[in-house]
Amino acid sequence: MKKILLAFGAAAVISALAFGQDTMKKSIIGVAIPSADHGWTGGVVYFANRTKADIEKMYPGTTVIVKTAKDAAEQANQVQDLFTVNKIDTLVILPYESAPLTTPIKNIHDKGVFVTVVDRGLTDESAQDAYVAGDNPGMGTVSAEYMGKKMNGVGNIVVLRGIATVIDNQRVDSFEAVMKSKYPKIKILDKKYANWNRDDGFKVMQDFLTRFKKIDAVWAQDDDIAVGVLKAMDQAKRKDIKFVLGGAGSKEFIKKVMDGDPLITADVTYSPSMIRDAMNLTAKARVTGSKMPVKTIIPSVLVTKANAKDYYFPDSPF
Amino acid sequence: MSQPKITPSTNLTKPKLDLSSYGPFIGLILLCVIGAILNRDFASWGNISNVLTRTSLVGIIAIGATFIIISGGIDLSVGSLIALQAGVMILVLNAVFGTLGASFATILIGIVTALAVGFVAGLLHGFLITKGRIEAFIVTLGTAAIYRAVLTQLAQGGTITFTDPKLSSLFEPLYYGTPLGIPVPILVFLAMALIAGLLLNQTTFGRYVQAIGSNEQVSRYAAINVDAVKIWAFVFQALCVSIATILYVPRLGSASNGTGLGWELEAIAAVIIGGTALKGGSGKIFGTVVGSILLATIGNVLNITSLISEYLNPAVQGVVVIVVAFLQRNRK
The missing domain is CATH 3.40.50.2300 (Response regulator)
Structure with missing residues (x-):
């Protein structure tokens, strides 16, 4: 052959x-x-x-x-x-x-x-x-590196997982590995499945907000989950959360990064x-x-305000 | 836990205290006690209103499903229907917003759109089942696939959202508003439960629905217009979905292929847990309300504790559902 x-x-x-x-x-x-x-x-x-x-x-x-x-x-x-x-x-x-x-x-x-x-x-x-x-472990690593650095290595975070699959495991495992080895003072309060959709992101985040009085940042892992997370925070009027990191690079979120949204400061691609x-x-x-x-x-790439326009496809459905 | 105070008048014999019919209610109370012990924030008003608000959407759909199941039918399309209605409602609103702006007319058009899609879908189901003589299971399985596919086509595989943020703020009070300190969806849920309770127990339509579910043939001999009653039951179910849509759209302002996925099973489960027999004939709206709240509460208790691994959470839900069904097993 x-x-x-x-x-x-x-x-x-x-x-x-x-x-x-x-x-x-x-x-x-x-x-x-x-x-x-x-x-x-x-x-x-x-x-x-x-x-x-x-x-x-x-x-x-x-x-x-x-x-x-x-x-x-x-x-x-x-x-x-x-x-x-x-x-x-x-x-x-x-x-x-x-x-x-x-x-x-x-x-x-x-x-x-x-x-x-x-x-x-x-x-x-x-x-x-x-x-x-695509690079699923890389997506977890890039996300953890960004959050660790932005939080100066200290604080409480919650993690919203996707659907129980190899993809999700690879992302979460490598995320936790980085946190453990490089940023031991960042505490993962809990992680729960939000099934890569907005409704579950909203629901899980509401319950996280009820349960934890002080959360510094959220790793939503996925832009759809992050939409629900933002709504839940908005509804509960919580101001303690400094930023939410989604992922996959949807146009809606790349746009937010590009426009300098205070809560959506970056995104990680899995395009x-x-x-x-x-x-x-x-x-x-x-x-x-x-x-x-x-x-x-x-590779999964970190998208920040500086490079967001290279990852913005306004006529894509995603 | 408010409840519609309606005594079923269908029992010709004097009602006896039947412990088994309180199974779901006892289950819910037990679950609340456990929740409060595990996390004292469980009993906070904030958490209770979160749970009841999220119950409302599936709960309102389950109220409609109670009628369908009592009449001996089933509707598997409700989860897809809410997705389609939400998508169409958002698209119509996006189209009219340019000319009408943030006005009362815009809100009205949104509401009418959802109700219109529901009305047409309900009629379609009713006619295919009665005049077309196709099993309800098949008709609604088919339309479920159709509705979700049409929504996916409209969304081009992506998500349909409000194009103008002003539209979101216009509609948000319908979900997030709290007149008298109670979120709108909870008030609507309670109102729907009261209306449905009256409809089921105090009107001829309600009696006919129960009669058809007990024995369709005898109902025909009794000169009940069985087809008409069935059609209206499916219209009522679809309109319940419309009301859920009107509350759902303001929450996230978006609809996608994943919207309402699996809600039909959740609604049916709420009805059955609430003590309505899957084979039809009789049932209680109050039971459905309790069943819906119970289902949402299980998820909430699991989320606000980390007793059990995140992998096993769905198994706990399974166990609770079976235990509650066991508690009310002797109902006839």
């Missing part, structure tokens, strides 16, 4: 060198992603469709087919259809779930399709050629635009025959 790819790559490079742009390899790229069932996946769909247009313009002759699925079973069928009906030679997939999709992806990979997996790794890594993902990076890297590798890195980690 690798040899074939190499040969393909070499042939593409040679022909590109010899005959210029016109003879670049024409590729059919299938993109399989979850449907827009919440804000973040809504962003994934938005960026996938935008990037499809970019790629088709940049590499004439290359076709990009975007498919959205509402569950793992539907996505598995789409993978098969993309191969047999659309005759794709390249697949970029953000798997709905890792385990049930590994076999269908492996099947078409074995038949010669180049596979880039995004965000959620497969259970069998031999079924993928490249992996592009759905990782699908764009994955598609661009893959298309470039396939069309020009360059080699694609086996593993690309899109």
Whole structure:
């Protein structure tokens, strides 16, 4: 397989060198992603469709087919259809779930399709050629570093968790690790699940406010949760909390950071635009025959007033 | 704990003191005692009003669900319906705000929009179930998927929010306002409970609902217009959802795919915990009110203590629900 790819790559490079742009390899790229069932996946769909247009313009002759699925079973069928009906030679997939999709992806990979997996790794890594993902532990680390520094290493915080998943565990574990080793005087009063949504953020924060009379800062981990947190603080008229740190980089919160909101002083990215990076890297590798890195980690970046405008996409749904 | 003082007049025999029917109420009192011991702030007015306010939304929906379940039906679409109504209400308000501004007319349009969507949805459910002769379970399972998908489409997968912050401040009093020191949602919840109690026990409509739930065939022989009663019960349920929407929108000023997710099960659970039989026939609005408060209180007690690991919290809710159901198991 690798040899074939190499040969393909070499042939593409040679022909590109010899005959210029016109003879670049024409590729059919299938993109399989979850449907827009919440804000973040809504962003994934938005960026996938935008990037499809970019790629088709940049590499004439290359076709990009975007498919959205509402569950793992539907996505598995789409993978098969993309191969047999659309005759794709390249697949970029953000798997709905890792385990049930590994076999269908492996099947078409074995038949010669180049596979880039995004965000959620497969259970069998031999079924993928490249992996592009966000940095969940990094998101926890960056958040803890920022909060620790801003609080001068002292104070009480509460943590609102997401949904009990590997993603959430990685974020929270690395957050706590930094706090423990570098900022031991910051006390995590409690942490409770707020399920990455506004209503639960509101409810959990109300109860934190009832329970703790002095909170210095809140790690909401996610911008949607933070919306609920802010409302609960507003309702209880609590002034002890100096700032709230969300995460994921929604346009609403990036805007707040940009405008210098007193409570939302920063945000940490975990951007759905990782699908764009994955598609661009893959298309470039396939069309020009360059080699694609086996593993690309899109780092989580601290967004402050200084760099907020680079992360502001007003027409994205997220 | 205020309660609608309504004595069910359906019992032709003299009412006996039946301890088992107070199961949910006893459960709630026990839970409150435990909560107060674990954290003395539990009994503070601030916390009590938080819990009752958050109960109100699902509670008002559960009041409607009581009618549906007593009539022998079920409505699985209420969680999706509140999401759709909230989304449509916000979009309509965003559209009219430019011309009408922060006026009474704007508030009225918001309220009418929510009620209109509810009315249409209720009629649709009623007609599909009675005239279309499709099981209520299937009809509302289907519409639940449709409503949530339409909302997601309208939101383009994201969140629908008020575009103008002035709209939020215009509507906020509907959720955060406290006339007489009591939050608006609690007052509305109580008013709805009183009205529903009267409707169920003192009107022919209420009697018909109970009759149909006990025995639909006999009700038809008794010349009750079963179809009409069922349709109106579904309209009433959907209008309850509209009222919950009108209170929900001012809270966060947004609607997304996650809005009202799982609320149908919470509402049904509140009804059943409150002593209404899932097979229909009879039930109490007061029980539903207590059931709703009980469900919200469990979550609150768990949040204001850290006795049990955050991973096991849902299991505690499960245990309490089963224990309360056990306490009232002998009701017929």
